[in-house]
Amino acid sequence: MSRIAVLGGGITGLTCACQLAQAGHEVIIYEKAAHTGGLAGSLVRGEFIFDFGPHEFCTENPTLMALLEDLLGDDLLVREKHAAQFFNGRFIDYPLSPLHVIQQLRPALVAKILSEVVLERFKSLVWSSSDHSFERWVASRFGPTLYETYFKPFTQKVWGIDPDHLDPRTASHRIAFNSIFDYVIKTFSYFFFHRNDFSSIHSPLKDKFYYSRRGIGTLTQSLAARCLELGVEFRCGYQVDRIDQQEGQAKALHFTNGETVRDFDYAVSTIPLSLLLGSLGHPVRELPIKFRSMVFVFLELPRAQMTPYSWIYYPDPEVIFQRSTDFALLDAGMCPAGQTGICLEISCFPEDEVWSWRDEQVLARVRRDLEQVGALPESVPCKGHVVRKQFIYPIQVTGYLEIVQELLKPVQQISNLVTTGRQGLYKYCNMNECMEMAIDVADQIEAEVGQFSYDLNSNWRGAGLEQERVIRAEGTG
Template sequence: MRVTVLGAGLAGLSAAVELAGRGVDTVVMEKESCSGGLASTVRRDDFCYDLGPHRFHTLNPELLSFIEDLPGINLLELERVSRIRLLDRYFSYPLSMGNVLSTMPLRQGASMMFSYIGEKVRGLVAKREQDSFEGWVLSRFGRGLYNLYLAPYNRKLWGMEPSALSADWASQRITVPSLGGLVRETLFPSREKVRSLVSSFHYPEGGIGEIAGALEKKLASLGGRVLHSTEPSEIKKTESGWKITHQAGEFFCSSIVNTIPVPDYVALLGELLPPEVHRASRNLKFRALVFLSVLLDRNVPHKDHWIYTSEDRYLFNRLSITRNFHSEIPSQVVFEFSCQPGDTIWNMTGEELLASTVPGAEHLGLFSAHAVKGFDLSRVSHAYPVYDLSYRESASVVLDALDGVEGSVTCGRQGLFRYNNMDHSIEMGLIAAKEVAGEATVREHFSWNENTWADG
């Protein structure tokens, strides 16, 4: 039995390790020159930075042991520090309505509180629609917080109006306060730090990409291999399994585990799937990211791991500070820009992005222009699945059809079109390997309710 895994991200590598550990001849195809996907660490010249801030946390002790037992992994445990910059003030993240009200100037805070209470009263008479991000948020927080932060940030992140986003994005990422709890938190804020699922996290020495590197080493020790810079151009069903055509020739296997973007996988399968599945697949969109790492000649005074910015004065929507993850990593600030391939931000040069970023960095007190030693640029075309109002229907059509393809399993953020976390991706890969063996199924193993993925 030979299994081909498409994509060497965390889901794909985890599936490959589990399969190889069962004695299965396992090969991973990865179009990039290195493994890890979005959970990669870029190492070029003097630069060493993750593609955005990553943290590993899980409530599953077996999954934690799986990572800790990988060769060469040394996990640090860090207390998470992340904030939102707004109105020249810092607010806690995950966003807390009580923190917003207590940090705001009294007049603005009171206005926001009345907006919140007014929305609760309004809901007793006529409930808002709950299908869109806008309706979901307004009904739970009021227009004050929505207009101040939640709408501008998500408009910037997704490049579309919040009214066109599915409520699923809100329900999976935002914690809703009770009115009583909100009043208590506002009037009598606790001095103790409340621990939550994400108040602390694990981070590997050397960068988040060390996890993918360790998975690849484990795979090699089990007899598996990764073919980098290898991209399939066609996949055909054969009597005994599959024929995968790529730039260097043909590859035959009995089963496929897919973790590449599901629209790309559907296109590769071609006529094996009916036209309506291809149409639905083309409706599934991804948001791209550009990363600008700025190398500095000094440390950044802020202790944050990452900071969110919603205001138009900042072209970037988030930044991370490398040395706050691991002190041995060179001092850099990594800025993230949400965009689409081919748009203005995507096509900007590093010099142009740096020129647009330095004034914002100076305003935030991060660094000044003369502290910059250099910069590095990375682009990711398929970063976030876009939860528009039609995504659920389109995804169901595609995934239901793929469930019916014998010898094929799809998983991971891109493969399932699901905004999941690192631990979910790893666990999905392990379950996908069991699905190949007929022991479980990925979509049945995970509960697709709104709380499964909510981590703040």
């Protein structure tokens, strides 16, 4: 039996703690916040329960599915997806069906886009192209016009950098189809033959997803409750600040509240990789990795719904938020009868103006934009809440996988320290992958591998880079 300190109590930390405690280890979770859950927690305000954006759970992994069923029982829900896009001044179903695109765009523009797609396809057949950037990956499959009018503005809004500086593996990983032809064929076979040919489990074209009753926080609360049953201890309000190491071993964890912990055999970190490296003595400002932050706005709306859609994307740069979510449409139990809770996500950096606006300013701007897009008149009274979170999207700049592989080296030199999860591995991934990573780390500790291995697989689908790159960085142990 080992004594294990888990740093961070998000879904990764909770899953890992649960697995380790089940195997008989003594586990303590150290969490900076006053409660566990992290990004997969819920915010409760009076009778309203809000998630931090829509959290659809998707998996095809039977182990994970069994765990989910076991944890949630009757609270496991299957939901239908009703998403939309605010496009050309109207709400239209998302993903865009070819018919909608044709209805929305001028015929001349449709003809231009189609001719570009055919030309790009022809070029790729004749010359072997290289997908060296996000822009090239998208433009060579969907044409420059569709890239400039649709993909570029939305990508820039979400990530906060010129898409030309994003790694093409981000596009390959997140866009569920490889070209317009691929999209048409896969959509057809999905809807008519129920065949899932999408490489991405989180494809926007899938119409169903798992959710937990009363919000995704129910899932992380169930995990925390299971941890408690298994004897895991919780230390909330513990922000790790410094880690002492000696002869390739982590020896002491120092927290900002003045506490120091020395009695552990392993430390599993799920805190942002930059913070972990900072705690090991690397100047955080000099690190070549950066997270995108987010201002979340939550509204208590005295109406059964804002629109008929569970969530809506807003690529228009004039609209301050990138997505809105309507929680009563995910589970009516998240709001008082006849009312709904709304979440608006504003992607930003802490140095951007919006981050330091007063809450009333943020609320006023959101209400103005909601009225302008025709979703909600400003005259409807709503109570609002604003929450800022710094670590949201690990920004996948060109070559980020190799950068992360390099940054992991000092961690690998410490044989009893392992980093994992979305923040810990700087991996733009979903809850299911976080849980899989957590289970993998618990298995490695249980098996006393001596060397932790990291799978930074990017599911690359493109040309000019190594195919299906799997980087396994071995620890020194």
